[in-house]
Amino acid sequence: MKTFTRLALVAALSFTGLAAQAQTLLNASYDVAREFYKDYNAAFVAHYKKTTGKDVKIDQAHGGSSAQARAVNDGLDADVVTMNTTTDVDFLASTGVVAKDWQKRFPNSASPTTSTMLFLTRNGNPKNIKDWDDLIKPGVQVIVVNPKTGGNGRMAYLAAWGYAKKKWGTDAQAAEFIGKLYKNVPVLAKGGRDATTIFLQRNIGDVLVTFESEVVSVDREFGTGKVDAVHPSISIVAENPIAVVERTVAKKGTGELAKAYLDYLYSEEAQEIAAKHALRPRNAAVLKKYSATFKPIQLFTVNELFGSLAEAQKVHFNDGGQFDKIYTVK
Amino acid sequence: MSVAVLSAGGPRRKPRRVLPGFNLTLGYTVLYLSLIVLIPLSALLFKTFTLSWEQFWAAVTGPRVLASYRLTFGASFIAALVNVVFGLLVAWVLVRYDFFGKKVVDALVDLPFALPTAVAGISLTALLAGNGWIGQYLEPHGIQLAFNPNGVVIALIFIGLPFVVRTVQPVLEDAEKELEEAATCLGATRWQTFTRVIFPSIAPALLTGFAMAFARAVGEYGSVIFIAGNMPMVSEITPLIIIGKLEQYDYAGATAVAVVMLVFSFILLLIINALQAWQRKRGGAPV
Numbered sequence: 001m002k003t004f005t006r007l008a009l010v011a012a013l014s015f016t017g018l019a020a021q022a023q024t025l026l027n028a029s030y031d032v033a034r035e036f037y038k039d040y041n042a043a044f045v046a047h048y049k050k051t052t053g054k055d056v057k058i059d060q061a062h063g064g065s066s067a068q069a070r071a072v073n074d075g076l077d078a079d080v081v082t083m084n085t086t087t088d089v090d091f092l093a094s095t096g097v098v099a100k101d102w103q104k105r106f107p108n109s110a111s112p113t114t115s116t117m118l119f120l121t122r123n124g125n126p127k128n129i130k131d132w133d134d135l136i137k138p139g140v141q142v143i144v145v146n147p148k149t150g151g152n153g154r155m156a157y158l159a160a161w162g163y164a165k166k167k168w169g170t171d172a173q174a175a176e177f178i179g180k181l182y183k184n185v186p187v188l189a190k191g192g193r194d195a196t197t198i199f200l201q202r203n204i205g206d207v208l209v210t211f212e213s214e215v216v217s218v219d220r221e222f223g224t225g226k227v228d229a230v231h232p233s234i235s236i237v238a239e240n241p242i243a244v245v246e247r248t249v250a251k252k253g254t255g256e257l258a259k260a261y262l263d264y265l266y267s268e269e270a271q272e273i274a275a276k277h278a279l280r281p282r283n284a285a286v287l288k289k290y291s292a293t294f295k296p297i298q299l300f301t302v303n304e305l306f307g308s309l310a311e312a313q314k315v316h317f318n319d320g321g322q323f324d325k326i327y328t329v330k
Numbered sequence: 331m332s333v334a335v336l337s338a339g340g341p342r343r344k345p346r347r348v349l350p351g352f353n354l355t356l357g358y359t360v361l362y363l364s365l366i367v368l369i370p371l372s373a374l375l376f377k378t379f380t381l382s383w384e385q386f387w388a389a390v391t392g393p394r395v396l397a398s399y400r401l402t403f404g405a406s407f408i409a410a411l412v413n414v415v416f417g418l419l420v421a422w423v424l425v426r427y428d429f430f431g432k433k434v435v436d437a438l439v440d441l442p443f444a445l446p447t448a449v450a451g452i453s454l455t456a457l458l459a460g461n462g463w464i465g466q467y468l469e470p471h472g473i474q475l476a477f478n479p480n481g482v483v484i485a486l487i488f489i490g491l492p493f494v495v496r497t498v499q500p501v502l503e504d505a506e507k508e509l510e511e512a513a514t515c516l517g518a519t520r521w522q523t524f525t526r527v528i529f530p531s532i533a534p535a536l537l538t539g540f541a542m543a544f545a546r547a548v549g550e551y552g553s554v555i556f557i558a559g560n561m562p563m564v565s566e567i568t569p570l571i572i573i574g575k576l577e578q579y580d581y582a583g584a585t586a587v588a589v590v591m592l593v594f595s596f597i598l599l600l601i602i603n604a605l606q607a608w609q610r611k612r613g614g615a616p617v
Contacts, residue, residue, distance in 0.1 A: 066577050091579050146560055148574035187477045187559040194556070197452075202459040204477070318578050319392055327562035328393045 417494025447552030477559030490543030
């Protein structure tokens with residue numbers, strides 16, 4: 001009898017122990033999303049407590065977008081992935097880690113926010129850089145990320161290509177423009193933050209091509225007035241895709257929580273947090289409210305000009321592709 | 331010929347089986363090496379075998395890849411050579427002279443071991459870039475040390491230094507001063523004492539140091555990446571090519587390049603080991 005009560009006590013204790021332990025969720029995300037998700041997680045935890053009464057703890061893992069995709073593929077137990085390049089999620093879909101139709105599982109092709117490529121110039125814009133064709137002028141030094149090693153660099157390249165294609169019409173002319181542009185690049189940065197460091201701390205280059213969201217963090221970290229943001233006449237829509245990692249949620253039983261976590265990204269509150277971090281919200285009302293940050297410029301999507309990002313990757317960035325030709329074909 | 335005999339550090343012990351536990355320790359050694367070295371390396375090879383021969387060849391002989399081999403192996407070679415000269419000097423000073431703060435200087439040598447290489451790369455870049463403490467005085471004279479192959483060499487010199495110092499130091503400590511005194515008594519000039527007495531005794535250690543500094547430099551990524559500028563065909567190191575391939579989810583291509591690096595490095599290390607053995611013989615040690 002005594003043993004039985006003891007057992008019952010142990011069972012009861014361990015049960016309450018389990019109940020008190022909040023469910024945890026791991027979000028594998030890209031490097032510069034750290035600040036945004038810190039704020040978003042706090043908002044989501046409060047929202048989840050209010051609507052379901054349950055506590056939840058969100059953990060974050062950050063790294064280069066495709067390095068994160070490789071980590072998840074190789075076994076990192078993330079419940080959700082929030083990336084800045086659709087090909088990273090496509091890769092996970094191809095290996096069966098996320099659903100094949102992941103783009104249909106959430107609104108707006110499963111990308112709750114977008115960004116675009118802008119220019120940063122030195123204060124006062126001494127070289128008078130207004131648009132993409134100013135970047136190929138002799139004597140202008142352009143800092144961009146290596147498209148081989150960073151999504152930021154791929155978007156910059158595609159944005160420039162899209163501008164040239166729309167202006168002159170043919171791929172040959174676009175290729176010529178891109179070739180001239182990269183001749184003006186003295187240093188290829190490894191990633192987005194590396195590019196910012198080269199431009200601002202090493203003082204190299206006249207113009208930095210980077211994500212709109214990076215422009216805000218430059219102001220925050222280096223103080224306002226060191227650089228000017230320049231909006232080119234036309235730029236690209238860079239989607240920030242999200243997906244539930246089916247492999248993990250099946251194992252951990254966190255499917256509902258993961259979906260709730262990603263769904264809430266589309267709420268007005270979350271869209272507003274995104275806007276504060278200079279990620280373009282999908283919500284039209286929020287976008288309008290922050291129109292001072294998100295100056296309306298003509299935008300084109302990757303699918304519109306390149307079919308898909310996967311297609312662009314194959315033609316432009318894979319070994320022997322268009323980007324390699326800039327340097328290897330004389 | 332007694333000079334030469336002593337300089338090689340005495341007669342070498344032949345392996346004897348008098349010691350107990352040979353089977354146990356050998357078994358452990360093989361198991362340990364397999365777990366730590368051979369299994370990961372064979373995984374690398376297996377991944378490469380998913381490629382056909384044509385694909386493999388195309389992956390490892392692209393123009394950008396070839397340029398990166400030249401840079402990686404060339405810069406590593408130069409850096410290791412520089413380290414041999416200056417590492418020997420540092421080791422010499424630390425062993426032969428007493429001065430205030432010697433312990434601190436001695437500890438400083440190990441810093442490149444301990445420092446995260448990315449930190450090293452960023453600090454070197456901050457120093458040598460056109461607006462850096464050092465770079466600002468060099469750039470007006472047309473000397474550019476950051477964001478080109480020079481930067482790669484400098485970063486590799488930095489990370490390789492302790493390897494040479496730490497391999498030469500103990501050998502110098504063991505070298506007997508009496509030999510040098512004897513050489514002087516027998517009428518040798520200082521230069522002769524160095525080339526005929528000191529150098530032969532430390533040459534094997536120097537070669538080991540060179541090999542280790544070189545091997546370390548070939549695989550270095552973290553520090554180089556910030557200072558190299560990473561321009562295709564000019565300042566892309568081979569590890570960056572591998573990362574680039576991984577970014578395209580080309581696992582097999584990345585491992586193919588890694589295998590080529592590995593084979594190159596292995597051959598070079600073998601040659602260096604052979605050189606060492608030859609050196610030891612020429613040093614006159616009874617074999």
